[in-house]
Amino acid sequence: MSSPPAPPGSERRRVLRQQRRRERLRNLWRLVVLLSLSCGLGYGLLRQGWVLTGPDQVEVVGSQQVGPEQVVQAAQITFPQPLLGLQPRRIAEAIAGALPVEQVQVSRLMAPPRLRVELIDRQAVARAQRRTPQGIETGYVDRLGHWMSSRQGQGVAAKASSNLTVVGWQPHYRPALALVLEQRERLGTDLSQIRFEPGGSLWLQSTRLGQVRLGPADGQLARRLEVLSHLQQELPARVKGRRLQSIDLSDPEQPELGLPTPAAPPVAAR
Incomplete structure (x- = not known):
């Protein structure tokens, strides 16, 4: 018994399906070859070019x-x-x-x-000292208050201020030191020392103002520096040429001035 005749067009559809399968296989092989070449080229660049x-x-x-x-x-x-x-x-x-x-x-x-x-x-703006377990170490600080060792300061030491020294530097004092250095021009060019005491109290030393106690390096430091800048302008007329010995700005609203005691007048001979 013979099989029924195939529907019209079925043979053509079968041939088209085979052609599409072969085309997909060819495209797959092309992709594999391109990927292999790309990987080989990339590996060569990584090993030899880059x-x-x-x-x-x-x-x-x-x-x-x-x-x-x-x-x-x-x-x-x-x-x-x-x-x-x-x-x-x-x-x-x-x-x-x-x-x-x-x-x-x-x-x-x-x-x-x-x-x-x-x-x-980094530019060294001052010489510095800090206490370490091995003893006192000398170095430099930059404008942001970061420590620079003597080795790091090689080549920039000549640019460091020769008349300003930071004593008692510690990492937690860096923000306070950066604030003082930022205000340095307003504080006068005769500023010679910035000192952090072991208890945390901050002191300045200058020829014009003597010893200046700024108190703890806390949130009021900016206010104390503002008052000190104002005193820089007002004090010369008030002290009438006498040289200040100290200023205490622990309470910035009530500065305490230390003036030399006037010399006693000579006792007239009888």
Whole structure:
């Protein structure tokens, strides 16, 4: 018994289905080949093209004190080094902790492959001392009150003020120190010492005003500095040429002035 004839057009549909399957297979193979070529090319670029081979591919911008060799040493970069294997954030933190820079930004550039390091130098504005378990350590501070070791201060020491010293520096005093340094011009160019006592009391020393007690480095410090700036302008006329010995601004609303005791008049001989 013969099979019934196929519906009209069924053979054509079967052929079209086979053609579509073959076309999908060809497209799949093309995709596999392209992916393989792309992966191979990418691997080759990573291994051969995007590799730092020496410090000459480290570009330092914005600093007059720090060069590529110092950056490489501070960040402990070894060569050859795959560019994409470097971590900009870690490198920036290492540079900021080891070199006298205020800001660091690190970028990886592909064409040509290089590491770009943008820096803003820290400027030492005063010499400084701090107490450590090993004894008194000397160094410098920048305008924001950050400590700079003698090693970090190499090359910027000449720019540090020779007549201003910060004594008793500690990390928790940094905001207060930054505020005083910011107001330094208003406090007079004869400011010679900023001192933090072990108990936390802040003192200034200047030729014109003598010893100035600013009290604790708390929220009233800005007000005390404002009163001190006002006294700078008003006191010369009030003390009539006498040299101040001290000013106590622990209570900024009631400053206490220490003036030398006038000399007793000579006793007339009888």
